[in-house]
Amino acid sequence: MSNEELENLFDSLWPLNRSLTGDSNRKTLKILSEKMPLEITEVDSGTKCFDWEVPSEWNVREAYISDSNGKRLIDFGNNNLHLVGYSICVDTVMNFDELDEQLHYIESHPDWIPYKTTYYKRDWGFCLSYNQYIGLDRNAKYHVVIDSTLDEHGSMTYGEVNIEGESDELILLSTYICHPSMANNELSGPLVTTLLYETLSQTKPFYSYKFLFIPETIGCIYYLSKHLAYLKKHIIAGLVVTTIGDDAPFNYKRSRRGDAAVDRAAELVLSQSSHQYYIHDFYPWGSDERQYCSPGVNLPVGSLMRSSYEVYQEYHTSADDKNFISFSAMQQSAMVYLNILELIQANRTYTNVLPYGEPQLGKRNLFPNADNNLKDVDLEAIMWILNLADGNNDLINIVSKSGLDYKQIVEMAILLQNRGLLK
């Protein structure tokens, strides 16, 4: 996708009132389905999964606070952040003091509307800017209307798509679709994931891919509960794609294992890139890596972010909007993801078939010369690979120990394999 196409996709997804469940989620997945053949699954409300239960389906027709003249002061129709997520149905008149208890605002950022939810407690509320809040007449009566449904016979919706590789070992790319109009968290996640699908689906990869577009936490927990044995058997690497849309330095959060292939690949690719970056050990809060890295699951899943959740002030507010992100930053983010995935795809634990002394490179035309276009650094890569390919070092380790560019090592490993020197 060009930046323009990406922006069009962003604009079509932006206004939808995504939440854990509901028609906006279905519509989101339908729009994304135009870019890839998503398989959509509906999970009945009330379905048990591990310690959790899929919630009732929530939909909103309209919601507002009006004054005694019927003038709408706060209207969900203007910004879906105005309504606390999973607010129950309300139609009542109350004075300011009663209303005040249901209002959320940010005094330090008087123009911003905060984002709040009440998923697992039956409640309701409105979010508004502090400027709006101080403009409310303390002595007036207010009409509060929330025309929402919480349907215990509804369902939760998610999408997935695979790319079949030569191997049934899997690389997982997981992102979430449960936040209304916010840009870095969350639209950058589905958008960059879509960019990745677009590029990767044009390849015939070695390892297969699975892309998940799920509601955060409950979606992930449901998916794990349904497919745990399969995922534990097949997933060799995974990444949670989130908060990846702005120009900030990259932040890679390691999997709980800490030294999984994805952890070593991400660190090497970032260290060999020109981007500024930080590496973080796993910590047990954040996005769905919390579930993938829970102690009984413990999959090799990390997360590559830019401005990571909770460290940018705009997080979970109306200020996390189109101005906060950039489409060229997302293209760049996708490129870093693709480089990491390229290295993981190339990763094998090779064995040198001529391990006793060095193979004679000259007679195999593997010494750099004018004929074979090999350079001195190619010879260095060849020697590192042949020396370390003892069945104990994967290619990522060889990159790391050699200090050479990963592309050099990958290219020469393929050459040596083609020449029958590696298996």
Place this chain on the structure above:
Amino acid sequence: MSNEELENLFDSLWPLNRSLTGDSNRKTLKILSEKMPLEITEVDSGTKCFDWEVPSEWNVREAYISDSNGKRLIDFGNNNLHLVGYSICVDTVMNFDELDEQLHYIESHPDWIPYKTTYYKRDWGFCLSYNQYIGLDRNAKYHVVIDSTLDEHGSMTYGEVNIEGESDELILLSTYICHPSMANNELSGPLVTTLLYETLSQTKPFYSYKFLFIPETIGCIYYLSKHLAYLKKHIIAGLVVTTIGDDAPFNYKRSRRGDAAVDRAAELVLSQSSHQYYIHDFYPWGSDERQYCSPGVNLPVGSLMRSSYEVYQEYHTSADDKNFISFSAMQQSAMVYLNILELIQANRTYTNVLPYGEPQLGKRNLFPNADNNLKDVDLEAIMWILNLADGNNDLINIVSKSGLDYKQIVEMAILLQNRGLLK
């Protein structure tokens, strides 16, 4: 005990001529028995233990050097450091040159009397200040009297007391009673150990405690020789309490294992305290940790000191006196010990009983709110514990990896256990 009570205890123990054996040791243990129900053991002189033998019992009635007028120039009655420990019985007249070979002094500290012993070689000697030494008439005759007994039918005396916990796994606190009038080395050791007993005996701990008051080296070796299998089976942590009475920074010396629970707990507690401290890898000299950490014993026993032996000039001299130590420093030292013991007592290797994804904290009222008085940092602690409680991390490791205050982790672990989330 208040500082005043502690000082009274100090004053009553100070004048006793403790050594490897003898009535002063019995009297020391008797005085300590007023504070705790010490079980006293007598071990016959000549008893073999590993490579050693319990020495004859030594007692001194009087000892002095007098001039030809009968005037006592150096008198054991003034300071029991004047007599070399384990000096044999002597009653003889000699000239200065003969006497000179039996005298010990410190030229660089002309006011201090050194402390010397001759435990395993039949010999005798006097220690005196350099000022006293230069005052001796080089041409005079001297009468030397040592009225001591070395009884091969005597015994060595030690004391021990236990606090029974829920588990028969043991925490060992070992200190020594074999030095005459010196304050930091050694009275600070028995005094702080008595403070620890006083506090800990008021609790019903999980792990049991054993407190040992033994002569250094031979007492420890005897005890190990008698109880080795039992100690190896039951001791999970131990500390040698020594040179812990002054205001110097704390010095923690690791056990030979280096990463035992006591080593990790001591380092964490010190790092989270406001005290200045140093951590030292095990080295094979010092106090009884040498025996506990000998290669065939190798118990998880470290040592927490302040001015550690041999690094302070006053060590093994008459200057290691009441002015060198302070009773409030000892109270503070005891507090640090108690904090370390608190963390060791709380240490378990928990398993999260809901390890697949996160447990739903909301429905368990484990999200911070006004009701449950939990704070955000409690939630952090909860998430770290649940994530790392996989049967491979003990609680001390979780403290270390989380970077949180150990009290936070301990408190939340107990909460989670009570809620049935950990086992």
Place this chain on the structure above:
Amino acid sequence: MSNEELENLFDSLWPLNRSLTGDSNRKTLKILSEKMPLEITEVDSGTKCFDWEVPSEWNVREAYISDSNGKRLIDFGNNNLHLVGYSICVDTVMNFDELDEQLHYIESHPDWIPYKTTYYKRDWGFCLSYNQYIGLDRNAKYHVVIDSTLDEHGSMTYGEVNIEGESDELILLSTYICHPSMANNELSGPLVTTLLYETLSQTKPFYSYKFLFIPETIGCIYYLSKHLAYLKKHIIAGLVVTTIGDDAPFNYKRSRRGDAAVDRAAELVLSQSSHQYYIHDFYPWGSDERQYCSPGVNLPVGSLMRSSYEVYQEYHTSADDKNFISFSAMQQSAMVYLNILELIQANRTYTNVLPYGEPQLGKRNLFPNADNNLKDVDLEAIMWILNLADGNNDLINIVSKSGLDYKQIVEMAILLQNRGLLK
């Protein structure tokens, strides 16, 4: 050998036109045989070894480029570097442009003759200084004569000598004899190795020694192919002796294992010496450690160098001559080698036979006193050894953990073994 004898040996070896094979190699080994009882082996050309084949034997009678007047402009008789190694037989007249394609020179060092070979490709060439090169008449005709033989019924020659120790476990010292007139690379290697033999053959070592004088790469590969199982079974340490003749700091290159006894011994000895030094992790280029450390061989063989190959500009040129090296530097290099070998020879994994508590040192006269000449640092060494001799730490580890001088530890370990305290 004195410096003078060493210089005489250097002078007699210098002019020989060593290569992979040939009479100059035989003569080199014959001269070295005057210093030690070398066993000489001839390996038929064409012999297969792993991925390689022993090349045809190369000998040169004469080689030159003359002008139309018969005046020799470039003459192998003046410097054997003028002829590219393994040049085929040529007798032809050509113009400058044709000749130019066969010439090698170094523009940046106009006085130096480079060193080139064409071992495995039938070709020929001349090396000359850039000054000589620019002096050649571009319009003249040249007579090129190379009177060489490449005999496929010839052989490759190498030498070896052993010193039998008490154990059949082996320490390998490997150097190479395949370069014509160059001083640091290579004559310093055979010369220092000869110094080592001279000293070590006067001892009755514990571990046996094997000294190899082989053509680089193909000689090593042949030797490994013939003796691999034996070498893998017996070699406990090895060093490749190369580029060890100048005053530069020492460079120790670790074996592929990285923590072999030789690696730890070399680093300790260097760190306790007054020499400047650098430690390098293994890398898969260099000299014959490439073969010893190939993945299927993986012997504990490192290399101690001074100005290592390829980092000094004079490498593989006529400027690597007698001025570049010094005989007293070689003596010093040999001394460092001997220190490392001394520590490896002393290395054992001892077990303390009295591991329960400390042995009573006093009754064994192991406390420092006037009688036994032991010093305080000896006692420290004794305590470290007794504490760590648990069957898991070799002596080199004990040196490392104690921080004491390795000679101290070695001496006290022997004392303790003699006293029956270690086995």
